[in-house]
Amino acid sequence: MSAVTATSPLADTVAAFFARRARWTPFEIAFWLVALASIWLFPTKHLILTETAILALFALSLDLILGYAGIISLGHAAFFGVGAYFTGLVAKYGLINEPVLALFAAGLAAAVIGFATSFLVLRGSDLTRLMVTLGVALILREIANRYSNITGGADGLQGVDIQPVLGLFRFDLYGHTAYIYCLSVLFVVFVVARRIVQSPFGLSLGALRGNPLRAAAVGIPVNARLVAIYTVSAGIAGVAGALLTQTTAFCSLDVLSFDRSADLLLVLIIGGTGYLYGGLIGAVIFKFMQDYLANLTPQYWQFWIGLVLVLIVLVGRERATGWTGYARAGLIKLFARAPSLPSPAGGGKGPAAVGGAAPDGH
Amino acid sequence: MLTVLFDGISYGMLLFVLACGLAVTLGLMNFVNLAHGAFAMAGGYIAVVLVNRAGLPFGLGLALAFLFTALIGGFLERTLYVRVYNKSPLDQVLFSIGLVFMSVAAVDYIMGSSQQFVQIPSALQGQFNVFGVGMGKYRLLIIAICGVITVTLQLALMKTRFGSRLRAAVDDQRVARGLGINVGAVFGITFALGSGLAGLGGALGAEILGLDPIFPLKYMIYFLIVVTVGGASSITGPFFASILLGIGDVAGKYYVPTLGAFVIYTIMIVVLIWRPQGLFARGVSR
Numbered sequence: 001m002s003a004v005t006a007t008s009p010l011a012d013t014v015a016a017f018f019a020r021r022a023r024w025t026p027f028e029i030a031f032w033l034v035a036l037a038s039i040w041l042f043p044t045k046h047l048i049l050t051e052t053a054i055l056a057l058f059a060l061s062l063d064l065i066l067g068y069a070g071i072i073s074l075g076h077a078a079f080f081g082v083g084a085y086f087t088g089l090v091a092k093y094g095l096i097n098e099p100v101l102a103l104f105a106a107g108l109a110a111a112v113i114g115f116a117t118s119f120l121v122l123r124g125s126d127l128t129r130l131m132v133t134l135g136v137a138l139i140l141r142e143i144a145n146r147y148s149n150i151t152g153g154a155d156g157l158q159g160v161d162i163q164p165v166l167g168l169f170r171f172d173l174y175g176h177t178a179y180i181y182c183l184s185v186l187f188v189v190f191v192v193a194r195r196i197v198q199s200p201f202g203l204s205l206g207a208l209r210g211n212p213l214r215a216a217a218v219g220i221p222v223n224a225r226l227v228a229i230y231t232v233s234a235g236i237a238g239v240a241g242a243l244l245t246q247t248t249a250f251c252s253l254d255v256l257s258f259d260r261s262a263d264l265l266l267v268l269i270i271g272g273t274g275y276l277y278g279g280l281i282g283a284v285i286f287k288f289m290q291d292y293l294a295n296l297t298p299q300y301w302q303f304w305i306g307l308v309l310v311l312i313v314l315v316g317r318e319r320a321t322g323w324t325g326y327a328r329a330g331l332i333k334l335f336a337r338a339p340s341l342p343s344p345a346g347g348g349k350g351p352a353a354v355g356g357a358a359p360d361g362h
Numbered sequence: 363m364l365t366v367l368f369d370g371i372s373y374g375m376l377l378f379v380l381a382c383g384l385a386v387t388l389g390l391m392n393f394v395n396l397a398h399g400a401f402a403m404a405g406g407y408i409a410v411v412l413v414n415r416a417g418l419p420f421g422l423g424l425a426l427a428f429l430f431t432a433l434i435g436g437f438l439e440r441t442l443y444v445r446v447y448n449k450s451p452l453d454q455v456l457f458s459i460g461l462v463f464m465s466v467a468a469v470d471y472i473m474g475s476s477q478q479f480v481q482i483p484s485a486l487q488g489q490f491n492v493f494g495v496g497m498g499k500y501r502l503l504i505i506a507i508c509g510v511i512t513v514t515l516q517l518a519l520m521k522t523r524f525g526s527r528l529r530a531a532v533d534d535q536r537v538a539r540g541l542g543i544n545v546g547a548v549f550g551i552t553f554a555l556g557s558g559l560a561g562l563g564g565a566l567g568a569e570i571l572g573l574d575p576i577f578p579l580k581y582m583i584y585f586l587i588v589v590t591v592g593g594a595s596s597i598t599g600p601f602f603a604s605i606l607l608g609i610g611d612v613a614g615k616y617y618v619p620t621l622g623a624f625v626i627y628t629i630m631i632v633v634l635i636w637r638p639q640g641l642f643a644r645g646v647s648r
Contacts, residue, residue, distance in 0.1 A: 072452050120635060126451040127394060128634050131590055135631045138583055142624040258579060262459045269456060303467030309460025313453045314445055 022198040031277065032187065039180060046175035052287040053182035054243045059267045059279025060186075060193055061236035067273030068197055069229045070209035071121055074130045074261050075137030076237055078117075079110040081256035083238030085144060086110070088157040088251035097163045099246050103185065106242035107235040113140075114234020118227040134258070141256035156252030160245065171247065178247040185243060186280075189236055194276060196232065205229055266309055365497075366616050367609060372501035374608020375508035376570060378601050380563035380581070381588040382515060383435075383556020385600040388589050390532040391549065393447060394454040397461035398560060398585055399578030405431040405561020406573040407469060410478045420483050427565035428558045435557020439550050447549075462578045470575040480568045504566055511559065516597045528552055587630045 038049060058080055065071040083106040089095075096102040120132045144151045152158055164170040169177045196202050208215035208222050216222050245251045254260070263286070271282025289308075293301035384398040405427040413423040438461075446457050482500055489498045519525040530538040531545045539545050564573070571581065584607065592603030607626060614625045 066452075072455070074455065120631065123635060127388075127392075128590075130394065130451065130455060131586055132631055132634055134583065134586075135627050135634075139624050139627045139631075142627065146624075258582075262463075265452075265456060265459070300467040300471050302463045303471070306460040306463030306465075306467065309456050309463065310442070311460075313449065313457040313460070314442070 018198070028277075031280075035183060035187075039183070043174075043176070046179040048287060048291055050175045050178045050182050050247050052283050053179065053186045054240050054247070055264075055267060055287060056280040056283035057182075057186045057189060057243065058237055058240035059264060059271070059283050060190060060276065061233045061240065061279075062264055062268055063273055063276060063279045064193060064197070064233040064236070065230055066268060067275070067278065068202065068205045068209065069226055071226065071230065072126050072129055073121075073133040074258075074265075075133035075135070076233075076264055077256050077258070077260035078133070078137035078140045079114055079234040079237035080241035080244075080260065081137075081140055081144065082110045082113050082234075083107065083241030084245045084251045084255040085151060085157065085241075086238070087242040087245040088160045089150070091160050091162055091245070092157065098167065099162060099165045099181070102246070103239055103242050107239040110238020110241065111231050111235030114237075115227065115231040118230035118234075121230065122223050122226055134261075137256060137258065137261060141253060144253055144256055152252070154253060156250055156254075157245075158250075160249045160251065162246050162249050171249070175247070182243050182247065185239065189239060190276065190280075193236070196229075197276065201225070201228070263305070266305065266312075269309075269312055366613050368497055369501065370609030370612035371605060372498075372504045372508075372608070373570065373612055374605035375505050375512075376563055376567045377584060377588055377608055378604035379508045379511055380560050380567065381585040381604060382511075382597065382600060383553075383558075383560045384585050385589050385592065385597070386528075386552055386556050388586075389593065389600070390528075391447070391552075393443070394451050394458065395443075396455060396458040396582055396586075397465065397578065398556075399581050400462055400465035401431050401435055401557040401560040402564030402567075402581070403465065403469060403573070403575075403577040404434055404564070405558075406480070406564035406568040406577070407473055407478065408561065409480050409565035409568065410473075410573065414479075414481050420481075420486070423480070424562060424565050428562040431561025431564075432554045432558025435561075436550060436554030439553040439557075443553065444546065444550075462582070465578060466575050473575070475575055478568065478573045480565065480573075482569060500569060504570075507566065511562075512597065512601055519597060524548070524551075583627070583630075587626060591630060591633050 039046075042049065058076075061079075062073065062076050065073060086106045086109045087102050090102055090105065091097070096105055117136050120136065121129050145153055148154070162171055165177065165181050169181070171177050171181075197205070204215065204220045204225055207218070208220055208225060212222050241255055244255065267282040267286045268279055269282070270285050271278035271280065290301060290305070293304045297303075380402050381398070383401070384395060387393045387395045387398070408430050409423045409427040412418045412426055413420055418426070442457075442461075446454055449457075486500045486503055490502070519528065527538070527543050527548050530541070531543055531548045535545050564571075564577070571577070587607060588600050588604050591607070592600030610629070611626055618625075
């Protein structure tokens, strides 16, 4: 790529290609318009929609490391939990009263933990990463459990009083404020995440997911990039956790549980990884599936969730994911339109072009 | 002090019997089977049903727990697991978590969510007093049974024809196939045996570990620690890891209850980072 200078026609072509790639497609705009419309369309469903938005944000954070950087995590709830407890504690002791400000602080706190633990996932195989992430989440859960004089332990954190958003909008019983608030946060974070993955930084992630050795050979600082995206992802997960605490005014050990991390993987697998909307679509499907199953069999809905997981794997994640893979492949094309790049750089076929920096990644 | 050591050893031995099946599937066959605890739970509940409800003798209950769990394991291996062997770790994780969720809900549905106990014959209750050290009879029995199993396993793996076939199949599937070894059958039998041992461990340990529907989730991390810390080059690695874990856990809960479980989690992470192949592995290439 050293031949590419600022003035060469190839550079212009590449620049134009990425500019077109980064443009919002009509389907993306439609997606967010529908999300906006849901505020008025389903006023009675705002409570579950709030949960969905939080789950979507959480899934979005996992997608950044799983779909883009290729890090499998079984303990992403760790950061969710850090955000949730942080928010609960600052609200309880009146340290930061304004929710939006608390949200930033919680994201920052989770990001710090993410940064500190990111060095643990740099080494080793997928299996090692699985166990390390799982171990980190377990340790945090154990800490929260042990220091029950601070966290409330198994009873949860009581007496969390959340002030009105921006000092204006008080959280109401029907979740109207909560939903609008969560949806706004989701949108803002989504825009930021979208910007990140469209940037050269995001593209380099695709390269190092495809082949870390080659990525290092073309001058991508692999470890630094992984640390960076892991930190960002942890921060977003923390924001999601903070939202949960703020909208429910409660926080329990459940936020750090293994089930939460496992469910999250399912969400992302249903929606598909590596195009950002996967987490959002997956969250909507998962939440309503869970709601339906929980109404059907209150105590045993987990059985059906498990069955879905097993079936997804047996059928083949890439071929079909619950609903047909074709529909999903189509969705990916619609959302992440990647116009093909004329001659020199070669392949701009669909989402594969994200890894375009590492051609023929065998 | 010695009582703590004794309890720790019996606990560790139990963990070893529970986890040795996983040492083979995860360590040797590289299959991430998070559902291993589900087999242990199945064994425990089978023992509960047979001994408490049907009134069978305790020993027979244990044997049948082993047998039935092995059958379940073998059946699932042939029908489901075999399709997932060659998939990515992520797929294997999702698949086995799915199985865990299903088993948890199913057991909850069938047996209820309360904790269950296996009735131990009165001859095994109480304790000996040797030089002032109280040793529970039942724990002594656990140590004896687990010791026999460990020795048998080691001998079977190293001395028998099946053992060498298994080692060959694990080292290089293609070459093993080329030599006429039925790799699928070897894996299937191994998996069934491992599940059976887990079931036996679950039945034996119902008294010590407790038995309720969330058993697979509760002890998953312990099994994983045994395998990762022990490495997979032999039976001895996981064995020592289990003993260490058992003693460490019991001693930790006894002496520093405030620290609780996170000593062992921390140890696991440190070992994983420091020696990804396991503490006792001797430079295994895979």
